[in-house]
Amino acid sequence: MSRYDVAIAGGGMIGATLAALLDDAGLRVALIDAGTLESRWAPARIDARVSAITSASKALFASLGLWSSIEARRVSPYVAMEVWDQEGSGEIRFDASDVGAATLGHIVENGAILDSLLAHLRERGRVTLLSERRVVELSPPRTSALGVSERTLTMDDGETLDASLVIGADGSHSPLRALVRIASSERPTGQRAIVASVRHLEPHRRTARQCFLPSGPLAFLPLAFGADDQHWSSIVWSADEARAQELLALDDESFAVALGGAFQQRLGAIESITQRLDFPLVQRHAERYVAPSFALVGDAAHSLHPLAGQGANLGLMDVAVLAEELARAARRGAPLGDTRVLARYARRRRLDNATMLRLMDAFRVGFGSRQPLIRLVRNLGLTRVDRCRPLKRLLIRQALGERFDLPSRIDRHLNIA
Numbered sequence: 001m002s003r004y005d006v007a008i009a010g011g012g013m014i015g016a017t018l019a020a021l022l023d024d025a026g027l028r029v030a031l032i033d034a035g036t037l038e039s040r041w042a043p044a045r046i047d048a049r050v051s052a053i054t055s056a057s058k059a060l061f062a063s064l065g066l067w068s069s070i071e072a073r074r075v076s077p078y079v080a081m082e083v084w085d086q087e088g089s090g091e092i093r094f095d096a097s098d099v100g101a102a103t104l105g106h107i108v109e110n111g112a113i114l115d116s117l118l119a120h121l122r123e124r125g126r127v128t129l130l131s132e133r134r135v136v137e138l139s140p141p142r143t144s145a146l147g148v149s150e151r152t153l154t155m156d157d158g159e160t161l162d163a164s165l166v167i168g169a170d171g172s173h174s175p176l177r178a179l180v181r182i183a184s185s186e187r188p189t190g191q192r193a194i195v196a197s198v199r200h201l202e203p204h205r206r207t208a209r210q211c212f213l214p215s216g217p218l219a220f221l222p223l224a225f226g227a228d229d230q231h232w233s234s235i236v237w238s239a240d241e242a243r244a245q246e247l248l249a250l251d252d253e254s255f256a257v258a259l260g261g262a263f264q265q266r267l268g269a270i271e272s273i274t275q276r277l278d279f280p281l282v283q284r285h286a287e288r289y290v291a292p293s294f295a296l297v298g299d300a301a302h303s304l305h306p307l308a309g310q311g312a313n314l315g316l317m318d319v320a321v322l323a324e325e326l327a328r329a330a331r332r333g334a335p336l337g338d339t340r341v342l343a344r345y346a347r348r349r350r351l352d353n354a355t356m357l358r359l360m361d362a363f364r365v366g367f368g369s370r371q372p373l374i375r376l377v378r379n380l381g382l383t384r385v386d387r388c389r390p391l392k393r394l395l396i397r398q399a400l401g402e403r404f405d406l407p408s409r410i411d412r413h414l415n416i417a
């Protein structure tokens with residue numbers, strides 16, 4: 001049987017980033033994933049899954065020396081964002097120049113991030129990568145021969161390992177959260193997100209756009225792809241279940257016409273479209289993030305509607321804070337699975353995540369409403385915010401990922417004027 005300081009179940013973007021951070025802190029780490037830990041990203045095609053990455057998340061990757069390798073694969077900076085209501089006159093525009101920043105963020109393919117992380121972990125050669133292994137059992141915490149709390153984890157091939165701390169980074173449905181019996185509050189949104197990459201007639205001018213339709217928000221995220229760099233976008237079309245099923249049943253040509261129409265032809269005709277993927281949208285928040293020798297991070301702790309593009313960014317902040325607390329504990333010689341150490345992580349992250357979950361709910365309900373009064377208020381709201389420069393600057397700084405309690409490695413690499 002092998003023994004580790006930390007065993008991470010789930011090698012998605014969040015679990016793999018945590019592995020790199022803990023390796024950097026000199027801890028002995030195992031990263032286990034039910035799927036493959038081999039890269040599947042290829043430069044010639046766009047990964048259907050992309051994330052709008054904030055400056056704070058970029059700073060976290062930079063602190064690991066990883067941003068340049070993500071950039072070398074492909075990143076798409078955006079300098080402005082437009083949000084409007086299809087049924088009204090309300091519209092708002094944010095510009096990076098409003099806060100003296102060069103960009104508002106970057107659209108990055110999830111595969112490009114994961115590819116860079118896995119190459120980094122392989123190159124350093126210290127983290128044990130256990131691919132295509134599903135964690136199926138987790139023992140209760142016990143005190144080891146060395147007098148520290150630890151757990152034994154069992155994989156589906158029968159292999160076991162001991163760790164002072166086990167991390168559930170295993171996504172929204174989190175089998176580990178269930179194994180530790182941590183309940184979560186769940187709010188189905190009744191919506192499904194359709195994602196694809198599309199080529200459009202007009203250039204996107206490095207602007208992210210989101211239109212609120214009565215059935216849900218539709219986002220066009222600008223991609224730096226193709227010879228001209230300005231004619232491809234990644235779309236996230238969130239719609240109530242019935243409308244989503246109708247859209248999924250359309251052939252590509254009819255879908256492209258429906259998409260162009262819903263987006264009010266802001267980028268002209270849709271000329272081509274890649275394969276569509278779809279995801280049910282559920283908002284979920286774990287009632288606790290930690291237990292003795294156990295912690296949840298990323299979507300396993302919280303999953304939210306993608307309308308503000310925050311899920312991965314919040315998960316990256318979770319692992320940055322957790323790694324900071326664990327490195328501090330290791331320097332003091334404190335046990336990594338100690339609930340006092342883990343509780344500090346939970347305290348520092350819970351409010352930020354809960355606030356964002358509530359905000360997403362309010363947006364979804366407010367913009368989904370067909371009531372004339374609510375429509376009037378939201379249109380007035382958008383226009384008022386658009387005219388109020390201090391409030392706009394505050395919102396931009398939030399969207400850039402600036403927070404009051406950022407881990408010091410992010411603070412050091414944040415370069416916002």
Ligand SMILES: Cc1cc2nc3c(=O)[nH]c(=O)nc-3n(C[C@H](O)[C@H](O)[C@H](O)COP(=O)(O)OP(=O)(O)OC[C@H]3O[C@@H](n4cnc5c(N)ncnc54)[C@H](O)[C@@H]3O)c2cc1C
Nearest residue numbers: 010012014034051052135170171298299309310311312313
């Ligand atoms: C349509 C859409 C658009 C989005 N856009 C954005 C955006 O613009 N910006 C943003 O910040 N976020 C965005 N998000 C959210 C973001 O994609 C997620 O927050 C993020 O991918 C979560 O990563 P994770 O590593 O926590 O979980 P996952 O990516 O779900 O990874 C979990 C991993 O755990 C593994 N696993 C599961 N069970 C086990 C087990 N028993 N044993 C071992 N391994 C296991 C799985 O194989 C998987 O690799 C979006 C989400 C959606 C659905």
